[in-house]
Amino acid sequence: MREVAIMGVGMTKFGPTGLNLKELFAEAAIEAIEASNLEPKAIQALFVGNVLGDLAEGQMNIAGFLADEIGLGPSVPATRVEGACATAAIGFREAFMWVASGFYDVVLAGGVEKVSPMGTPLATRAFAMATDSHYEEFCGLTFPAVFGLLTHLYGHKYRVPLPTLKEQMAMVAVKNHHNGTMNPLAQFQSEITIEKVLQSPMVCDPLQLYDCCPFSDGAAAVVVASAEIARKMVSKPVKVLGIGQGSAGGLSRQKDFTVMRSRVASAGQAYKMAGLTPGDIDVVELHDCFTIAEIVASECLGFVDYGKGGAAAAGGDTGIGGRIPINPSGGLKAKGHPIGATGCAQIHEIVKQLRGECGPRQVDGARIGMTDTLGGDAGVVVNIILGI
Amino acid sequence: MREVAIMGVGMTKFGPTGLNLKELFAEAAIEAIEASNLEPKAIQALFVGNVLGDLAEGQMNIAGFLADEIGLGPSVPATRVEGACATAAIGFREAFMWVASGFYDVVLAGGVEKVSPMGTPLATRAFAMATDSHYEEFCGLTFPAVFGLLTHLYGHKYRVPLPTLKEQMAMVAVKNHHNGTMNPLAQFQSEITIEKVLQSPMVCDPLQLYDCCPFSDGAAAVVVASAEIARKMVSKPVKVLGIGQGSAGGLSRQKDFTVMRSRVASAGQAYKMAGLTPGDIDVVELHDCFTIAEIVASECLGFVDYGKGGAAAAGGDTGIGGRIPINPSGGLKAKGHPIGATGCAQIHEIVKQLRGECGPRQVDGARIGMTDTLGGDAGVVVNIILGI
Numbered sequence: 001m002r003e004v005a006i007m008g009v010g011m012t013k014f015g016p017t018g019l020n021l022k023e024l025f026a027e028a029a030i031e032a033i034e035a036s037n038l039e040p041k042a043i044q045a046l047f048v049g050n051v052l053g054d055l056a057e058g059q060m061n062i063a064g065f066l067a068d069e070i071g072l073g074p075s076v077p078a079t080r081v082e083g084a085c086a087t088a089a090i091g092f093r094e095a096f097m098w099v100a101s102g103f104y105d106v107v108l109a110g111g112v113e114k115v116s117p118m119g120t121p122l123a124t125r126a127f128a129m130a131t132d133s134h135y136e137e138f139c140g141l142t143f144p145a146v147f148g149l150l151t152h153l154y155g156h157k158y159r160v161p162l163p164t165l166k167e168q169m170a171m172v173a174v175k176n177h178h179n180g181t182m183n184p185l186a187q188f189q190s191e192i193t194i195e196k197v198l199q200s201p202m203v204c205d206p207l208q209l210y211d212c213c214p215f216s217d218g219a220a221a222v223v224v225a226s227a228e229i230a231r232k233m234v235s236k237p238v239k240v241l242g243i244g245q246g247s248a249g250g251l252s253r254q255k256d257f258t259v260m261r262s263r264v265a266s267a268g269q270a271y272k273m274a275g276l277t278p279g280d281i282d283v284v285e286l287h288d289c290f291t292i293a294e295i296v297a298s299e300c301l302g303f304v305d306y307g308k309g310g311a312a313a314a315g316g317d318t319g320i321g322g323r324i325p326i327n328p329s330g331g332l333k334a335k336g337h338p339i340g341a342t343g344c345a346q347i348h349e350i351v352k353q354l355r356g357e358c359g360p361r362q363v364d365g366a367r368i369g370m371t372d373t374l375g376g377d378a379g380v381v382v383n384i385i386l387g388i
Numbered sequence: 389m390r391e392v393a394i395m396g397v398g399m400t401k402f403g404p405t406g407l408n409l410k411e412l413f414a415e416a417a418i419e420a421i422e423a424s425n426l427e428p429k430a431i432q433a434l435f436v437g438n439v440l441g442d443l444a445e446g447q448m449n450i451a452g453f454l455a456d457e458i459g460l461g462p463s464v465p466a467t468r469v470e471g472a473c474a475t476a477a478i479g480f481r482e483a484f485m486w487v488a489s490g491f492y493d494v495v496l497a498g499g500v501e502k503v504s505p506m507g508t509p510l511a512t513r514a515f516a517m518a519t520d521s522h523y524e525e526f527c528g529l530t531f532p533a534v535f536g537l538l539t540h541l542y543g544h545k546y547r548v549p550l551p552t553l554k555e556q557m558a559m560v561a562v563k564n565h566h567n568g569t570m571n572p573l574a575q576f577q578s579e580i581t582i583e584k585v586l587q588s589p590m591v592c593d594p595l596q597l598y599d600c601c602p603f604s605d606g607a608a609a610v611v612v613a614s615a616e617i618a619r620k621m622v623s624k625p626v627k628v629l630g631i632g633q634g635s636a637g638g639l640s641r642q643k644d645f646t647v648m649r650s651r652v653a654s655a656g657q658a659y660k661m662a663g664l665t666p667g668d669i670d671v672v673e674l675h676d677c678f679t680i681a682e683i684v685a686s687e688c689l690g691f692v693d694y695g696k697g698g699a700a701a702a703g704g705d706t707g708i709g710g711r712i713p714i715n716p717s718g719g720l721k722a723k724g725h726p727i728g729a730t731g732c733a734q735i736h737e738i739v740k741q742l743r744g745e746c747g748p749r750q751v752d753g754a755r756i757g758m759t760d761t762l763g764g765d766a767g768v769v770v771n772i773i774l775g776i
């Protein structure tokens with residue numbers, strides 16, 4: 001296996017847009033290709049993530065159309081992958097494998113989603129299709145419900161009283177919105193307060209509106225190449241140090257949903273491959289689809305002791321100047337969460353952080369970063385460790 | 389790159405069923421694993437093809453659930469791919485790459501589809517989402533329309549009068565239904581006649597009912613391993629000699645749809661990798677979603693001269709005892725076409741043919757076989773060459 005590095009990255013602004021899936025994807029993809037000092041014809045394969053193109057635009061089989069849209073020729077294999085909210089991270093992992101193996105030298109991985117035309121009720125229903133259709137979705141278990149249950153379970157397990165936990169969760173939202181104010185591509189770029197979170201409408205007990213990430217449109221793309229080529233073509237290639245992907249069945253197969261088994265497996269693979277431990281990581285983009293999701297992920301990835309994730313967030317440990325900065329981009333919570341693109345958007349942020357290009361939200365001296373992307377109710381988790 | 393071989397294969401009977409997606413997939417997957425003399429725990433990664441799980445069963449993010457259903461653990465990456473009717477062939481190619489690269493030794497590739505609950509109008513509408521949503525589907529271009537247009541274009545280009553061409557196409561249907569009578573897993577197992585085809589209801593001019601493959605439920609699965617492991621574990625491993633995948637945008641990007649550019653690219657890659665020519669192939673499973681589709685594929689893959697595909701079929705060249713047997717399984721036309729499973733079902737047939745296990749439909753002495761799987765209106769094509 002040879003060394004693999006990221007060359008250029010690209011990303012659209014997240015949030016409702018008039019652009020369609022092809023236009024969104026092309027904007028991010030062309031930015032990534034140009035940032036790699038390449039022409040589209042240099043791309044040898046494409047992996048693209050998209051979850052809801054069929055329901056949003058009546059578009060399945062999207063990979064060939066996206067490849068054509070950016071000028072890739074008929075010999076370039078273009079493949080759509082889907083694993084709910086982890087979709088683009090899965091695509092990135094495929095691109096990594098194909099380059100690491102030596103089959104291809106330069107591969108484009110990206111993701112795109114557009115849900116704004118669907119509206120909240122249909123989008124909520126559609127997202128719920130990422131749970132088990134026979135045992136979960138069937139009972140009306142939407143994602144706010146999944147993470148609402150998780151919140152109660154977490155509070156019960158670690159004996160954190162709900163008012164305390166909700167305040168800690170609100171601090172996660174406040175932090176991520178604050179980070180979003182410094183990210184020109186974020187969907188939300190305004191500060192919020194704990195009071196605003198706790199006074200926001202109830203979505204699914206105990207989760208309130210500001211505990212939840214938004215529905216988003218957007219795209220992100222990453223050019224993956226052999227480290228040898230990347231060193232020649234760009235000034236700051238970012239190496240892929242470790243990567244992992246885990247799987248799981250439905251909630252009934254989780255012994256303890258506060259410690260998701262697919263994440264334990266995935267993160268374990270990534271740390272092992274990189275030869276690193278959580279203490280080596282300087283900056284993290286992780287899957288904060290809900291505020292409680294950030295707390296459990298920060299624990300499971302090893303950055304914070306179990307049961308202490310809320311307190312760590314409330315104490316400032318996970319802020320940009322803190323011990324382990326989490327979601328400096330604003331995270332899914334404020335940057336936005338176009339589900340088919342999120343995995344590559346997280347990589348986009350880590351690459352920019354490791355290159356020192358993040359301006360006011362820059363994590364000083366970040367040399368090693370990690371992403372964490374969760375699909376469904378932990379049906380899939382992908383973790384990626386990058387270094388410069 | 390190391391040698392890769394197929395160990396066990398599995399397939400359900402095709403056609404309407406009361407089983408759900410998980411049950412269907414498990415039936416094929418467990419058969420493939422048992423035929424490989426393995427336990428599920430030996431599977432190191434899963435690629436699964438499924439196209440319409442969201443519309444049929446409200447199930448996205450299906451890979452983790454399918455992995456769990458057959459007993460794979462949380463460390464096994466499970467990935468869904470989708471490229472319309474070529475979906476399972478794309479998944480097989482991924483499995484091949486991962487094993488060839490040495491990342492994994494034993495990978496399961498499979499596909500599953502269930503459309504019977506949708507009914508013909510919704511299924512036709514849903515399938516049309518594999519065309520370009522902005523320029524094709526938008527105008528009402530369903531797949532019978534795409535291939536109806538192709539029929540007219542073909543007749544015009546090669547100056548084959550429509551009544552002659554329709555009779556040749558009917559012969560393709562008669563041949564494939566005849567082959568299907570010898571395949572216990574085929575959806576249709578009864579003979580038809582040219583008269584029956586030509587008197588069947590018009591679907592989309594000039595395509596009549598028996599020019600069209602059916603909507604089908606079903607699943608197929610293939611265990612892919614290093615040739616070294618395969619030789620130890622099964623008596624007749626089938627080697628992957630060549631593989632290719634091509635892409636294209638919409639119909640407007642096809643210079644001449646009778647010679648699909650994604651197929652030219654894909655087949656070229658597969659022949660080149662195998663170091664073989666069309667004359668070396670003993671048996672073929674190709675994408676006869678409509679009778680005209682078999683004719684153009686037989687030409688583009690190099691088995692028949694351009695413009696002579698219809699005459700070759702009518703003359704018996706493509707029958708089981710003919711010069712180049714095409715679709716001995718019955719093809720999509722009679723075996724059935726569960727779109728997410730078809731690519732692996734074609735591999736299933738070629739593996740059985742090369743092992744001499746096909747009973748009355750056996751192609752005598754077949755040593756090298758080829759598959760051809762088409763997604764959308766040629767947005768993706770995958771070709772695989774196998775040998776024993």
